[in-house]
Amino acid sequence: MTIIAALAREPHSKFQFQQVSLAELRPDEIIVEIRGVGICHTDIAARDGIYGLPYPIVLGHEGSGIVTAVGAEVATVAPGDHVVLSFNSCGRCTSCKSDNPAYCRDFAVENYIGTRPDGSRVLESEAGPVYSHFFGQSSFATHAVVNPRNVVAVDPDLDLAQLGPLGCGLQTGAGAVMRSMGCHAGSSLVVLGAGPVGLAAVMAACIQGCSSILVVEPHEARRTMATEMGATHTIDPTVDGDLAERIRGIVPDGADYVFDTTGRVDVINGAIAAVGCNAVLGLVGVPSDFSVDLPLNIVSTMQTGLTVKGIVEGDSDPSEFIPELIGHYRAGRFPFDKMLTRFPLSGINEAIAAQHRGDVIKAVLVPDVDLRLFV
Missing domain, CATH: 3.40.50.720 (NAD(P)-binding Rossmann-like Domain)
Structure with missing residues (x-):
């Protein structure tokens, strides 16, 4: 499957769009068509080399979208489900088994190395390797390969494009206070x-x-x-x-x-x-x-x-806390949508600049027809 992704090629550079190919879906993986993704300071820090990630890399870790395919072992979501993407965790360590995945023993390996935990890559291009798996998703793209542990199903009546920031920044701030x-x-x-x-x-x-x-x-x-x-x-x-x-x-x-x-x-x-x-x-x-x-x-x-x-991540278990925050949003107690400004995915660099200047508080990227130029 060929997708379009925004690649960071070197520190302090602009993101560049390119066609990349997805690896064969594994039994425990999910493909999500991205409908919205927040821009977080952590993405910019990663682009600029703070985490020591390899280049070229696809970043983005506040995605939301629609499930398009699932591996044979996935039972928690199905094609057509609306989902919010959050951080990944191993599910095996003491913290994960204690419903505290934000302090997963293997958090860095699951989220910060640019590949799957076993070192294999999810993305390739004609020019060579492309790194990804940032927070288990790399959602600055039209599609992302994710895992059941970092996917939270949400009601289809919600505005899916705006929900992505719940997966990191908003659950971090809210969780810090509430958890x-x-x-x-x-x-x-x-x-x-x-x-x-x-x-x-x-x-x-x-x-x-x-x-x-x-x-x-x-x-x-x-x-x-x-x-x-x-x-x-x-x-x-x-x-x-x-x-x-x-x-x-x-x-x-x-x-x-x-x-x-x-x-x-x-x-x-x-x-x-x-x-x-x-x-x-x-x-x-x-x-x-x-x-x-x-x-x-x-x-x-x-x-x-x-x-x-x-x-880390507001001490939250996304599978429980994101639905709780959505409940507060529906009740008018968590009006996070007021801080969001939408930009087309093709305008990612303009969105980052606007957020850096303080023109907007939280930029959210949504799909746009200009990406067809890359097909």
């Missing part, structure tokens, strides 16, 4: 960064019943969106003034929870200085340099009872 940190009703939460992950955290904090939801974000449009989604206060960090003092001006006893999506040590430290006793700091922001450390004063950490929680 990882377990923010309790009446508590205060500080969200650092109002991108898609941060805004998902804001909506989840409303669901949890947090009384004070503070968002620290330099872009005015994103602060406005955060307010629309339930933030009680917003802080522009570019304005002169100590961040900790500004937070304590709103929550004098200190914040109960801090959720960082920025990966910036200066911002995180400013928020740490404003936490209350027994606060929880949740970390999902990835710094541009993987070697960056977060310095913590040992004595003050002990005295305040601060818990530092590293978070």
